[in-house]
Amino acid sequence: MKTLIKFLLFVVLLVCFVACNNSTKTSENTTNENPKNETSTEKTGQAFIKDEGGTPNALQLAIQSEDHSTLVAAVQAAGVENALVNVGPLTVFAPNNDAFAKIDETTLNNLLKPENKSKLAFILTHHVAPANYPVDMLKKNAKKKRKLYMASGKYLEVTEKDGELFIDGVKIIGTVNVSNGWVHVTESVILPKD
Amino acid sequence: MAKIGKYILGIATLIFMTNCGNNNDSNSGAMSSSKAEKVYVAPGEHDEYYAFFSGGYSGNITVAGLPSGRMLKEIPVFSQFPTSGYGYSEETKPMLNTSFGFVPWGDAHHPDISQTNGELDGRWIFINENNTPRIARISLTTFETEEIIELPNSAGNHASSFVTENTEYIVAGTRFAVPNPQRDMPINEMKGQFKGPLSFVSIADNGRMNLEFQLNMPGFNYDLAHPGRNKSHGWFFFTSYNTEEANTLMEVNASQNDKDYIAAVNWQKIVEYVKNGGGEKAPGTYAHNVYDEKTHTATSTMKEGVTMVDPREVEGAVFYIPIPKSPHGCDVDPSGEYIIGSGKLSTDLSVYSFEKIQTAIKNKDFVDDSYGIPVLSYENTIAGVVAQPGLGPLHTEFDGKGNAYTTFFISSEVVKWKLGTWEVLDRQPTFYSVGHLMIPGGNSRKPFGKYMVAMNKITKDRYLPTGPELEHSAQLYDISGDKMELLSDFPTHGEPHYAAGIRADIIKDKSKKYYELSENEHPYAAKSESEAKVTRNGNEVHISMTMIRSHFSPDNIEGVKVGDKVYLHMTNLEQDFDVPHGFSIIGANTSEILVMPGQTKTIIWEPKREGVWPFYCTDFCSALHQEMQGYIRVSAANSNTPLKFTLDE
Incomplete structure (x- = not known):
């Protein structure tokens, strides 16, 4: 089973690299063919730095995880890749595929449509805090009743019950340290209240 | 005579202008644009x-x-x-x-x-x-x-x-x-x-x-x-x-x-x-x-x-x-x-x-x-x-x-x-x-x-x-x-x-991107926040402090006294390319330091006055870089302020 996961991971990585390379090449070609258009803002930035080895950043981690393919698709549809790779520090609450599956299909597909890009981006940035929140810090925040300020401009509440952490009532089911902060896997999507 | 003078002047001016024109040609013509291309390294591209x-x-x-x-x-x-x-x-x-x-x-x-x-x-x-x-x-x-x-x-x-x-x-x-x-x-x-x-x-x-x-x-x-x-x-x-x-x-x-x-x-x-x-x-x-x-x-x-x-x-x-x-x-x-x-x-x-x-x-x-x-x-x-x-x-x-x-x-x-x-x-x-x-x-x-x-x-x-x-x-x-x-x-x-x-x-x-924290053998390295500590040996105080986006640990230190020789051993806990942290404290007569990810560096600080003195990160490391700061309380040489170091107590 483990080998299978590793293999799948490898395939996903490979696809990702190929995709990355292709997008770089495309943009190079565009630049060459049309010298007036000197910089293309599409698919450029820290998210597209080729950086083999070392600890992955939040985006690289999500891409490597087969449980987060919907999240990755959403991040790409919203075009917020660069928000997940900057020096941050960042804390990302990352709903897994099961979490997204809880949203009804029509709503989800609607969100992934180009015309809803900004709405989707808002929901996603609502999962990212520009801060360094490992588990201990979240527990402390819960104890001291400190809210989490999110990249959406809204606040989230953190609570602890029987040793488990909840973000606006959504349970954290796993945590990974990444090069630019922390990723906490959540069992549901944290939908903005208003 | 004046006419001849003017005539000569005219010729001279003409020659001068022609020369100028030629110069301009060679500076801005096709030649020079190809020179520009030869040294132009597009944004994001690397030199050869x-x-x-x-x-x-x-x-x-x-x-x-x-x-x-x-x-x-x-x-x-x-x-x-x-x-x-x-x-x-x-x-x-x-x-x-x-x-x-x-x-x-x-x-x-x-x-x-x-x-x-x-x-x-x-x-x-x-x-x-x-x-x-x-x-x-x-x-x-x-x-x-x-x-x-x-x-x-x-x-x-x-x-x-x-x-x-x-x-x-x-x-x-x-x-x-x-x-x-x-x-x-x-x-x-x-x-x-x-x-x-x-x-x-x-x-x-x-x-x-x-x-x-x-x-x-x-x-x-x-x-x-x-x-x-x-x-x-x-x-x-x-x-x-x-x-x-x-x-x-x-x-x-x-x-x-x-x-x-x-x-x-x-x-x-x-x-x-x-x-x-x-x-x-x-x-x-x-x-x-x-x-x-x-x-x-x-x-x-x-x-x-x-x-x-x-x-x-x-x-x-x-x-x-x-x-x-x-x-x-x-x-x-x-x-x-x-x-x-x-x-x-x-x-x-x-x-x-x-x-x-x-x-x-x-x-x-x-x-x-x-x-x-x-x-x-x-x-x-x-x-x-x-x-x-x-x-x-x-x-x-x-x-x-x-x-x-x-x-x-x-x-x-x-x-x-x-x-x-x-x-x-x-x-x-x-x-x-x-x-x-x-x-x-x-x-x-x-x-x-x-x-x-x-x-x-x-x-x-x-x-x-x-x-x-x-x-x-x-x-x-x-x-x-x-x-x-x-x-x-x-x-x-x-x-x-x-x-x-x-x-x-x-x-x-x-080219190296960062130093492996696990390979850091500095005797005063604090390789995690739990290893951060402050120890006193006579009037020597050793502070093993960590740096990570966007705080120091510890960031509140008390019990340092006037006349102490304070060694600030700073370890950058980051394991990411191009995320150094800097360190500076008011009254330091040595210098500031810049610490690479995974590295430990030390400066000596000899506090001369009682008070509460701030220190901070000198490298714009993160969105909350301005918040990356702390305080050291300095008491009189004969005081009994106990040694204490905390983060978010």
Whole structure:
């Protein structure tokens, strides 16, 4: 089973690299063919730095995880890749595929449509805090009743019950340290209240 | 009369305008746009070559990209460097230790990249210090100075730091003849008494340098050097001036002899001689400073004694070759056959043949001896003369296509000439008064032969004026065609005496991104926030503090007292490329420091006043960088405030 996961991971990585390379090449070609258009803002930035080895950043981690393919698709549809790779520090609450599956299909597909890009981006940035929140810090925040300020401009509440952490009532089911902060896997999507 | 005057004026104006027009054409026409393309490196693209410029009196090296000329970094070597805290932090202070004590500022000269089989291999770059004779080794994976060795019994280490073609040895010279051993004696009795020792330093596989022996040469001024390569591998050639052995008004008194000498040294023979017990143990105190990448700490060891070799004792190892008029540069072509000596007051360039030198030695074709060292005949060793190429020849590099490029200081130009036929092929002006030039790989078996950089001594009006002091100008030429083509002009830092260049792909993929925290063996490293601590030992307080985006741990410290000596050991917990953190505290008399991911660095803080004193991160590390700060409470010397350190208590 483990080998299978590793293999799948490898395939996903490979696809990702190929995709990355292709997008770089495309943009190079565009630049060459049309010298007036000197910089293309599409698919450029820290998210597209080729950086083999070392600890992955939040985006690289999500891409490597087969449980987060919907999240990755959403991040790409919203075009917020660069928000997940900057020096941050960042804390990302990352709903897994099961979490997204809880949203009804029509709503989800609607969100992934180009015309809803900004709405989707808002929901996603609502999962990212520009801060360094490992588990201990979240527990402390819960104890001291400190809210989490999110990249959406809204606040989230953190609570602890029987040793488990909840973000606006959504349970954290796993945590990974990444090069630019922390990723906490959540069992549901944290939908903005208003 | 007035009419004639006007007429003449009209013609003059016309000529002037025509000239102007022509100039404009050549500056803004198709030619110049293709020049722009040749040096244009698009945003986000990388340069094709690294160029390492000596900083001269800055004591450091600056790294630039070619063809853009963009400065990428300054590497501190022989001088304290506020940007990173090199030479200020407790870990790096030992790097600047010498037998004369701590020397904060050096005079860096000639960088040279390590070689394998005569080709640049990009492991290390070496550079010499002229004033307090030293050689430094810099890693080309971390771009940090890893080792500095001092050369005793020497003065003015100018003929350095040139490496042999498998990086077996590196040499150091003595430009200012001195008593050896040093002693109190009248200056004007120098003749025959002073010496000019040449030092040979071996390089181990891991880069470690060891002073193997010194060759106790007659007291001339040994100026520049290059190793033999290819067929002449195993030899070293040094130019010398002041064979007059003058000790005053050298500009006149050292220019009296028609010829000075190139010293040809068969170093392999001397290595063998020393290996078999040859040479005398002589006194000589020197510092050997080594930086350990695991402890992030340098140690300085004071060493005593050196093997001194009398050149007359090693049969067939050391010879002098006459060369006109106070030579400077001494360069060896890629084949190793030609040794080019540049008499800086001579109007010709003398090119010697390695084969002819060997024949002359075999036939004992000596014309004289100088302090017991055989002098070969000029006529029987010369391969050819480049006649009247310019004024004031200094240095020569090669393109690997049979051409040589020599700088001329007085006539301010670079002259391209052909090896073997000695004909001048092209000349281009420089702006102004060029010293060294550099072709990436131009002093190896395999020059890259695409670009040449001229490093000029005089800047004057090349850039916007910046007061009396100007950075030196460099000019980049495309040398891929028959004629040299001036592409661009850019300022360099300090005074670049020479530079070394290498194709970027040879080193860029090996460049280190951060230090592994798990490999950090610094005795005061705190490798996680739980390891952070504060301990007191008498009036010494050691604070092992961590840094991560965007806080310190601990960030509140109490119980420090006036009169304490506080060691702030800062560990950067990040494991990410390009996320350094800085540290600074009010009242610190040492410096700020910049700590790389995974690294530990220390500064000492001696609080003088009671109060609550802030510290902060000096590097804009993250979105909440401004919040990355803390406080240390300082109580009176006799207070009972308990030692306490917390984070978010």
